[in-house]
Amino acid sequence: MGKKMFHLAPLSLYDAGIEINRYGNIYMSWLTTFVRPKINALMHKREIPDNLWDQCTHCEQMIFHRDLVAHQHVCHHCGHHMRIPLTLRFETLFDDGRFLRVPVPPVPVDPLHFKDSKKYTDRLKAARAATGEDDALVVVEGHMGGHPVVIAAFDFAFIGGSMGAAVGEGLVRGAQRACELKAAYIVLPASGGARMQEGIFSLMQMPRSVIAIEQVKEAGLPYITLLTNPTMGGVAASFAMLGDIAIAEPGALIGFTGARVLQETIRQALPAGFQEAEFQFSHGMVDMVTPRSELRQKLIDILGMLLPGNREQ
Numbered sequence: 001m002g003k004k005m006f007h008l009a010p011l012s013l014y015d016a017g018i019e020i021n022r023y024g025n026i027y028m029s030w031l032t033t034f035v036r037p038k039i040n041a042l043m044h045k046r047e048i049p050d051n052l053w054d055q056c057t058h059c060e061q062m063i064f065h066r067d068l069v070a071h072q073h074v075c076h077h078c079g080h081h082m083r084i085p086l087t088l089r090f091e092t093l094f095d096d097g098r099f100l101r102v103p104v105p106p107v108p109v110d111p112l113h114f115k116d117s118k119k120y121t122d123r124l125k126a127a128r129a130a131t132g133e134d135d136a137l138v139v140v141e142g143h144m145g146g147h148p149v150v151i152a153a154f155d156f157a158f159i160g161g162s163m164g165a166a167v168g169e170g171l172v173r174g175a176q177r178a179c180e181l182k183a184a185y186i187v188l189p190a191s192g193g194a195r196m197q198e199g200i201f202s203l204m205q206m207p208r209s210v211i212a213i214e215q216v217k218e219a220g221l222p223y224i225t226l227l228t229n230p231t232m233g234g235v236a237a238s239f240a241m242l243g244d245i246a247i248a249e250p251g252a253l254i255g256f257t258g259a260r261v262l263q264e265t266i267r268q269a270l271p272a273g274f275q276e277a278e279f280q281f282s283h284g285m286v287d288m289v290t291p292r293s294e295l296r297q298k299l300i301d302i303l304g305m306l307l308p309g310n311r312e313q
């Protein structure tokens, strides 16, 4: 204390954690060599993201996360189409990646007070926390190649993309919005089918969504389905198979009953690739199988032909 730096330089250096002995050798004190690095390590802990690498769910090759995003979640080793987050999906489809959410009116929650191993309300809470969405359907509007478009897309991460009353409400609202905007309506299913926990209310969404689609068709607007993995059960048995044009992503499972249950029921081996998009294409169930990288352009071409303002009379 009170020492002047100009005539006690070694001491003031000591204060800074450096010692100089009488032979002129410099020593770093324990403060510098031991404590400071510890504090620095605590203060500036290097964040190493645990999602730097992803693994292809098909060929199991490692993929750098940035590459996965750049390839729209398609494996660049084997071409397998993995699940793509909805926001990224919308950004890759819409002009300049810009879109607006279409609000969906709320519906009664848990009308049957359903409980299996967990309460349905707890499942909803967990799914909402995990996905940040209110339910399994997200409705957005924007432009593709300058054409007005409304897209209703399923989030498989939300209770398997299952269709309950809220999903039905979203499909109806999307159809209404398409009519208001004179826009094309594109629906992207990624769903195991009906939501068991809503029983009959879930099944009612099948005719309900079909009527909503009919309104779009009556207005002379194009209704396009983009069938992604999986499109199964009550979803496949209603609006998903009614597209003016049905496009499927490569390898997507499309069908009503899953292969395992079918095989156990009919006690016969099913053909290879049964219910995959390519199989359904070769059997006339879908119009085309389009890789994700070509989807936006393909949709723009179709919209150019089908939207009323562009059609040749």
Ligand SMILES: [Zn+2]
Residues within 6 Å of the ligand: 056, 057, 058, 059, 060, 061, 075, 076, 077, 078, 079, 080
């Ligand atoms: Zn792969």
